[in-house]
Amino acid sequence: MLPSLTSILSRLRLKHMQLLVAIEDHGSLHKAARAISISQPGATKVLQEIEVSIGMLLFERTSKGIVANEAGRCVTRYSRLICNDIAHMREEITGLIEGAGGHIAVGAVMGAMPLLTKAVHELRKEQPSLSIEIFEDNSGNLMNQLAQGRLDLALCRPAMGHKLSATDSLPLSDEPIAVVTHIQHPLARIKRLNFSKLASYPWIFYTANMPMRRAIERELQQSGLEPIQPSLETASAVATIMLLQQDPSLVAALPEDVARFFAQNQLVALLDIDITPSMGDCNIVKRQDAQLTPAAHLLISRLYLNIGKTYDPDNWQG
Structure with a gap:
């Protein structure tokens, strides 16, 4: 008993x-x-x-x-949750004493990384003593880490995770998709492409059953095309970019904001193709029983400011 x-x-x-x-x-x-x-x-x-x-x-x-x-x-x-809460208590008290500082552990899916890193950069200019840990993973793993108390916040799609504990969330943004190639790919400068022209090239696909993979497969199906057998599979943006550099014949899909960042730095070409599906809305998620630190509230405020919204701490939804 x-x-x-x-x-x-x-x-x-x-x-x-x-x-x-x-x-x-x-x-x-x-x-x-x-x-x-x-x-x-x-x-x-x-x-x-x-x-x-x-x-x-x-x-x-x-x-x-x-x-x-x-x-x-x-x-x-549960022991980890208690230990993390005590660590957060100390950090919050330190912040109260010093008037700044603190620590945030935040995870994000690939598509939310440009928004997160921009907010972190801006926040650290205002709070230089703030310590921030950033983790990148898929939504399911981020939700698990959140439930285990390893993260304060996750920028992800809650529906993709195993609901190990109750969570609250705030809407952040959707995640449109872009198709990219090496800048010297034969299709890089062609206007108004369709998926039938892409189907004959080797693809780098995101791992199976993930939203970006399903979105591309859905687009192929809606275009009346047979599923493409991926030549390569990876969940890493860095691996995708390096593979494109090493084999200019490859085609890949990336979250649009990530793709635009790499395109601005001449690492990929954005193909001129319309993709109707996105990967769905990305949310800011926290454990329902977690009390966010002032530093975490500041980060959320900055994230919202950068998408033209105002953060209201009372708007969390379970």
């Missing part, structure tokens, strides 16, 4: 939670013990105390080490 909440609260300590997070981060009890400055026998004892406090085994002991079971992963996830 699971101990009462009062019993768990009286027994669990922050050191316990630190160890759980360290085990997940470092993959072994030995490395976790070293990370939080205790001996391995001490870590073993702390782990036993945690399991007694919860009233069940949280880890499977194997010849290769310890592996968290489902309950262990659950307890670790």
